[in-house]
Amino acid sequence: MKYIVASAWPYSDYVPHLGTVIHLLSADVYSRYLRLMGHEVVFVTGSDEHGTPIELEARKRKVNPRELTDQVHEYNLELFRKLNLSFSLYSRTESEVHKDFVKKFLMHLYNLGYIYPVEEELPYCPNDKIFLPDRYVVGTCPYCGYEDAKGDQCDRCGRLLTPKDLINPRCAICGATPEWRKTRNYYIDLSKVQDKIYDWLQRIQKITENVKKYSISWIKQGLKPRSLTRDIPWGIESPFPSSKGKTIYVWFDALLGYLSATKEYFMREGKGETYWEKYWKDESARSVYFIGKDNIPFHSILLPGLLIASESNYVLPWGISATEYLMYEDKKFSKSRKIGIWLDEAIKIMSPDYWRWVLIRMRPEGGDSNFTWKEFHRIVNNELNDDIGNFVYRVLSLIKSRFNGVIPFPEKTGDTEAEITSKIIKSTRRVISFLDEVRLKKSTDHILEIARVGNKYLNDRAPWDLVKGNMALAKGVIYTSADIIRVLAQLLYPFMPQTSERLWSQLGYKSKVEEAKWDKIVDNRIEPGTKIGKFEPLFMKLEKDFLRNITKEIEKAREEAEKERPRLIKD
Ligand SMILES: [Zn+2]
Ligand SMILES: [Zn+2]
Structure with a gap:
């Protein structure tokens, strides 16, 4: 498609x-x-x-x-x-x-026949020598008396206005009183x-x-005709007859x-x-x-x-x-x-992947949302570090210390493994169906669910104990866990492409994660015998005093950014 x-x-x-x-x-x-x-x-x-x-x-x-x-x-x-x-x-x-x-x-x-010229009178600032768009005329609101109402709407009482409604209109740029000048603009009428x-x-x-x-x-x-041209020099020149300068x-x-x-x-x-x-x-x-x-x-x-x-x-x-x-x-x-x-x-x-995840987690789907540093801190520490990062690190560490860095063949598995696998498949399908519905935030809920299921499974099965007496089952548990990491690595790709790529190579894959298409995501399993790659914690934990220092951090970042900005966007 x-x-x-x-x-x-x-x-x-x-x-x-x-x-x-x-x-x-x-x-x-x-x-x-x-x-x-x-x-x-x-x-x-x-x-x-x-x-x-x-x-x-x-x-x-x-x-x-x-x-x-x-x-x-x-x-x-x-x-x-x-x-x-x-x-x-x-x-x-x-x-x-x-x-x-x-x-x-x-x-x-x-x-x-959709576009035609209209003679009209528009506010013009003799000082700035420019026709003023509605928002650039300010004055007193005739309804509530607010003195800084804009020519399209009053910010205090919310009423829609036109520049002609304003009492004592002024140019928003220089404060001069605008004149009304005749001009000819083109209108577009889509009511047909x-x-x-x-x-x-x-x-x-x-x-x-x-x-x-x-x-x-x-x-x-009903659709009303809308003005299509403007009397400002900056823009795409009007292609219509006798409209030079518009x-x-x-x-x-x-x-x-x-x-x-x-x-x-x-x-x-x-x-x-x-x-x-x-x-x-x-x-x-x-x-x-x-x-x-x-x-x-x-x-x-x-x-x-x-x-x-x-x-x-x-x-x-x-x-x-x-x-x-x-x-x-x-x-x-x-x-x-x-x-x-x-x-x-x-x-x-913070590096880009953190922002990508945090912003999708705060995506205002179905209502306004509020960015707070407190929530930023919670998302990074609880979701990325505790839920995802911790699970991955525990499993990879066990593979390294107990299995020579090689993903074991699952010699024995039980009902628990079958149940876990079916839970993971269910959540994977949910991630995909929410993405399909363009409910991006909602789909990340189910990625986190997979990591939480993984953590709980690991705690319940305690493979670090199993290796002492039930090596066959220990291998089954580690294998199942490694496959959960594979699913996580694949599912994280749209949201955190760099992290997903890193995790993919930590698992020992030599290919690129985006080459593993999702049509087989629930059927594919990780290959036993794969040697895992070098690994380190996937995420950085934010320190306790992160929130106390954030104002200073922002100031520092602002100063550095300001230095790098090109001349015309410096404050
Ligand atoms: Zn008002
Ligand atoms: Zn002016």
Whole structure:
């Protein structure tokens, strides 16, 4: 089966924080899982480089926006490599293939009659010489009197606003009073395809509850025309007639990146300019999106709307997994208030595999979740060290000290072994079925269950005593335990690829763990007579005063990261 796996494109004005990393990481875990199941996977995402925030950040730093996004793109890509994200391609919205694709795609919709010009009056800052997007106009809320309400919504009373509603409107950048100026923008009206979007929403199987609920209520209100162009110089030039100086609204640009990045990937692979259609126009191909809940309407309404409207037989989303928010110690991540941890800082504190496991364990599936260092400490010490690491180390140590480092032939086994093996098979099947349902956190529960079953089995059977009087059974117990490690090594691969690879070679395998596909994971057994490899504890235990020292650790990591950041993302 062919799969397109995509995650929302990180906005490339800065280093991503842990909440942003969750979508990318989830897409990576899922892609690795699909490959182990023998599927053909294209995993694409990239830097989202356009839009007003980057334009303004670049102005503030007195550089061209492209200079800023070049630095951010390169820096973040290197961080993602360190985190072992197995992209087919991490592209960018400044890629020529992408820009060309977006222009042609939207011109096609223009020719089909979905896009048309509209004269309108918009707020313009005479000082900054820029049309202000709604959020960049601030003023007093007419409902509750809050003085810093934004032009799209009041943060205090929550009411939706337009810039015209605000009393004493000001430019959010310089504080000047905006003027109302006439301009002509292009609008896109997808209401003609809304019934088809609705039908698709009824059909789609792999979708989180939050996406379905939200999207159906949204579409029932009817789709309104949306402004498609902006009067800012930074972005993809509008391809429509007499629209010089205007650019495409950043969301339409980024959504089409899933298609253009697939095209670019296959072009880079030397497959030519049309090979990507084997994925996007093959009815049986599946596309799965990993996003945050704030991106839901773009992926569940706009994207399918664009695809349907284009009449080009593109595959509609087959799965959408939207996570809720990750909080940081009960607060919202905030760049300006420095609340949170950013990826470059994070991997200075602990190596990438720890973060991969911890973030999936805290993945906000079905509700917001809260990152705390206390929970981080518990997950690393109890789950990774006590449950998994300890079991592995005890078994490998026994093999080394009692069996010359060779996995023994199971001369004798009893009902207990049969029962344990069937429990392990059951849990393995659960790990796989939860991965299949894109419930990544839930699937890790069952990996831990396997390690706990292993630990308890070892304690109950006490092979260190059996070797003194019942060597045949001792061999059976050690063999059974070694095979549990094999299962763990294989199952850990999507979540902690480096750890899984290490464990695989500790068990004595010379192959790569990802070559052992999962179709035989419950039938295969480890070969008796295998000489185990060199081993050491799989994980590092966090010290008692970890929590007391963490603030200092963060400061240190922050300082070091700051030194390595390229010039334009230094604070
Ligand atoms: Zn208000
Ligand atoms: Zn201004």
